[in-house]
Amino acid sequence: MGSTAVVVGGGIGGLAAAIGLRRIGWEVTVVERASVLDDAGAGISLAANGLRALDELGVGDLVRGAARGQYNGGTRTPEGGWLARLDGAVLERAVGTPIMGIPRSTLHQLLRDFLPAGTLLTGVEAGPVQQTGPGTVRVDCGDTVLDADLVVAADGIGSRARSLLFPAYPGPDYSGSTVLRAITDQAVALRTDFELTWGQGAEFGHIAFQDGRVEWHAVLNLPAGTRFDDPLAELRRRFDGWHDPIPALLRATRPGAVLHHDVNELRTPLPSYAVGRIALLGDAAHAMTPHLGQGACQALEDAVTLAAALAIEPTVEAALARYDAERRPRSQAVARAARQAGRMGQQLSAPLAVALRNTAMRLxxxxxxxxxxxxxxxWAPPRLG
Known part of the structure; x- marks a missing residue:
C-alpha cells in the first residue's frame, strides 16, 4: 500500500485526518485555501465520541486541558422554566466524560501545533483532483502539482471534490434556520455551564469556557440570505424579555464579534464516501444541522476510522471501501437525527405544537x-496502535 496523502482542507476534520494518517506512518500534506488562519467560528462542544477520537489521535489530553466540562444546565423556556436538565456528572459516569466546551480557535490551534512544521500549506487553492494512474492521485494547486497515493477531501459543505466525484448530486440544502453567534469579550458570571432556551421558531444557547468567557448562539427561522444592518441590536430586540443570563450575554458582546451564517446541510445522502483513491470526510461527506452538536464529532470519528482502515487493509481501495461501510451508515443516521431534533425543537413555531413539545419534555x-x-x-474508536 502507498503511504503519501494530500488532505484538502485545514479545518477540524482535515487536521484530524492528517494527524491520524501520520500516526500510522503516512507522509501527509494539508492544503488550505485561506492564507490567514483566523479560525472563524465561536465555540464548540465535544461529546464523548469526539473526545475518544481525539484520544486515539493522541491529542485528547491537550484538548481537555484547554476545555471546560459542561456539568450543569439543560433546556428552558423563554420565561426561565426548565423543560429538561442534564447532569454532566451522570453523563461522565456513563461514558467517562462530560461534554466539553472549547473555543473553536483553540481547538484548531491545538490540532495544527500537533503536526510537524511544513505539513500545512496555507493560501493554496486546490484544483481538480484526478486519478492519474492505478495507484496515483493528483491535486492541481496552481503552480504546484501534488501526487499522492490518497486524497482526503475535507473541504467543507461546498466541497469541490464532491462535485467532481458526484456531478449529479444536488448539493447543500437550506435547513430553514439561520444562526448568529459570538464569544463574549469578558467573563460573565453564570449559574450553569450550558443552556438551551426554546421559544417559537427561535433558540438561544450558551456554553461557558475555561477562562469564564461564554459562547452564545441564536438560531432563528428565517428565509435564506436574511441579514441585519445591526445584528446585535436585532437580537436584543428579538430576545427582549427572555430570562437571564441572555440579556447579560448580549450586553457583554461587541457588535463586530457577531457571526451570521445560514444553516445548510446535505439532506440527500451520498451514495458513497469514497471513489477510487479519494475519500470524502466531515462536512464534505455529511454536513448536518447543529441541533445535536455532532458535526465536529462525526468528522473526528471519520478521521480515526479512515486511518485505522488504512492501517489494516492491504490496499487503499480496500481501506476506503471499509471506511465507507463503517462511516456512512452511522454519520447519515446522526444527520437524520439532528434534522429531526431541529424540527421538534428550535424550528417548532406553532403555539400548540410548542406547548405539546414542552409538556412531553417535562414528562x-x-x-x-x-x-x-x-x-x-x-462510540468506541478503532485502535491506531
Whole structure:
C-alpha cells in the first residue's frame, strides 16, 4: 500500500485526518485555501465520541486541558422554566466524560501545533483532483502539482471534490434556520455551564469556557440570505424579555464579534464516501444541522476510522471501501437525527405544537433522555496502535 496523502482542507476534520494518517506512518500534506488562519467560528462542544477520537489521535489530553466540562444546565423556556436538565456528572459516569466546551480557535490551534512544521500549506487553492494512474492521485494547486497515493477531501459543505466525484448530486440544502453567534469579550458570571432556551421558531444557547468567557448562539427561522444592518441590536430586540443570563450575554458582546451564517446541510445522502483513491470526510461527506452538536464529532470519528482502515487493509481501495461501510451508515443516521431534533425543537413555531413539545419534555424520564444522548455519544474508536 502507498503511504503519501494530500488532505484538502485545514479545518477540524482535515487536521484530524492528517494527524491520524501520520500516526500510522503516512507522509501527509494539508492544503488550505485561506492564507490567514483566523479560525472563524465561536465555540464548540465535544461529546464523548469526539473526545475518544481525539484520544486515539493522541491529542485528547491537550484538548481537555484547554476545555471546560459542561456539568450543569439543560433546556428552558423563554420565561426561565426548565423543560429538561442534564447532569454532566451522570453523563461522565456513563461514558467517562462530560461534554466539553472549547473555543473553536483553540481547538484548531491545538490540532495544527500537533503536526510537524511544513505539513500545512496555507493560501493554496486546490484544483481538480484526478486519478492519474492505478495507484496515483493528483491535486492541481496552481503552480504546484501534488501526487499522492490518497486524497482526503475535507473541504467543507461546498466541497469541490464532491462535485467532481458526484456531478449529479444536488448539493447543500437550506435547513430553514439561520444562526448568529459570538464569544463574549469578558467573563460573565453564570449559574450553569450550558443552556438551551426554546421559544417559537427561535433558540438561544450558551456554553461557558475555561477562562469564564461564554459562547452564545441564536438560531432563528428565517428565509435564506436574511441579514441585519445591526445584528446585535436585532437580537436584543428579538430576545427582549427572555430570562437571564441572555440579556447579560448580549450586553457583554461587541457588535463586530457577531457571526451570521445560514444553516445548510446535505439532506440527500451520498451514495458513497469514497471513489477510487479519494475519500470524502466531515462536512464534505455529511454536513448536518447543529441541533445535536455532532458535526465536529462525526468528522473526528471519520478521521480515526479512515486511518485505522488504512492501517489494516492491504490496499487503499480496500481501506476506503471499509471506511465507507463503517462511516456512512452511522454519520447519515446522526444527520437524520439532528434534522429531526431541529424540527421538534428550535424550528417548532406553532403555539400548540410548542406547548405539546414542552409538556412531553417535562414528562420524559431522565433515564429515557440519557439513553437518547448515549445513542450518539457512546462510540468506541478503532485502535491506531
Amino acid at each position: 420524559t424520564p431522565s433515564r429515557a433522555a440519557m439513553r437518547m444522548i448515549l445513542r450518539h455519544h457512546d
